Amino acid sequence: MGGIKVPCLVDTGSMVSTITESFFRQHFESWGQERLQACHWLQLKAANGLSIPYLGYIELSVELCDKFLPQCGVLVVKDPPGAGPSTVPGVLGMNVIRKCYHELFGQHGEALFSLGFVTEAPKPLVQALQKCHDVSIRAPLDLSGHMRVRGKRACCIPGGVMKVVAATCSEQYSGATVLFEPTDVNLPAGLLASPALVRVVRGTAYIPVVNVGTTAVLLYPRTIIGTLEDVHVVSLPAGVTEVLPNVATMASHTATPTVQDQMEGIDLSKLSAEEQGQVRSLLKKYSSVFSAHDTDLGCTNLISHDIPVLDDIPVRQRYRRIPPSEYEVVKEHINQLLGAEVIRESSRVVADYVFIRCFK
Incomplete structure (x- = not known):
């Protein structure tokens, strides 16, 4: 990480990668203190539910399996009580492992698991890459979270124009506010959609799609334009509190007069x-x-x-x-x-x- 060799635990259950405070101060404080960014809005928890205190995060280049991955977010966590010299200073989470897998798979395809720098890697790391591969294979079979263009006619988006496109999804999301994330492969060249929180009403949501080109592009019905994920409030910035809506329920017992x-x-x-x-x-x-x-x-x-x-x-x-x-x-x-x-x-x-x- 950042040109420094960091002994790490491979944790496929972690969504973040971390280094300890002492390791950070020893190797990165001289040039990284200014780049250490605060993120008080993020709440980090261990598997047992206890909060993990941290100083902030830093963006480092990571070299993994002979692959150079720039601008990887790494959290700097406080040293655990009683930590000794033998404590492993880093945790390699899925944010870096998944990024490494996509880079390798995009370059080598399924042959990546027969390459020397992968087969010679530590076994836990190979298993983590294999897990990413298994998830990517199963993902197309689960269409419940996919957003598809609604209608029977192609939607024309002129060049340099943003158009709100009606898209359909599974009824399980109806009435909920969910996170929309655009797909990387299905959108025609020139079209871009941004991640956003959208409201699903009767299986339909409206997604802004921008044509960054100069010529009109057709977006055909049933085209997958992105995926949906349920969202929940995990933590809030300092000074901000969540106000739950007050819902009043009234039961009416008035019968129709005969x-x-x-x-x-x-x-x-x-x-x-x-x-x-x-x-x-x-x-x-x-x-x-x-x-x-x-x-x-x-x-x-x-x-x-x-x-x-x-x-x-x-x-x-x-x-x-x-x-x-x-x-x-x-x-x-x-x-x-x-x-x-x-x-x-x-x-x-x-x-x-x-x-x-x-x-x-």
Whole structure:
């Protein structure tokens, strides 16, 4: 690291790489103190859940498996109590190992595991590289976190223009705020998307995509433009606290008033007691003709209604498209009408007519 040989433990469960404070002061303090950057917003925890104190982080070039990796972030952690000279000063985490794997695989492909500088590397390091390889092979099979371009037509993004592209994902993310990260290989040349926190609504999120070129680029449907990851607040900067939303839940026990309740609620105070009794008796006798609610329409066979037309050709029109945001509302309304028998499903036998019952 930084031209200094650092004995390290290989930790495939760690997302960061570290060196001890004493090792830092011995080898890097003379030139690295100015480059040591604070990151109080990051909370570092051990496997047992205890916090690990650290001074900050420094960007160092790392040479691993004959591969030069510039600008690798390394945390400088405080020395553990009772640490002796035999303490290993470094921990090699997956942030560096994964970067090394991608560099090697991009250059050598699967043949990298037969190369001398890999086979001669310490066994834990080879196993860590193999783990990265296994994850990269399995990743395409798990499409739950992938974002794909929505629609049936290609989206045209002119040169030098940023366009918000609708993308679909798994329903498991609906209603959540997630981290979008662009893919490295699937976006056409000239298109860039930035990592961002996005809100998923009914399996759809809107991703800003920029065309940095001068000519228009087509983004075709079902193209994978990135991945999604669940996000959680781990730590916050000093002086910043998280305010949880106050959600009030109210249960309503008010039932829809029946016809009888509505009749009893009628104000007949201007009538005499005898007249009130006659009116209520009359209402009760014909209570079946009143609608209990909006979909209680009923039907009659006492009269028929004819609609004169110019010819006998059945009227048939194309399906009128509904905005996707209204799908659930329309579906619920249609189900209510079907349940109330106001309409019934169309049939080819009756030339796709939808029959509507007559009102009372």
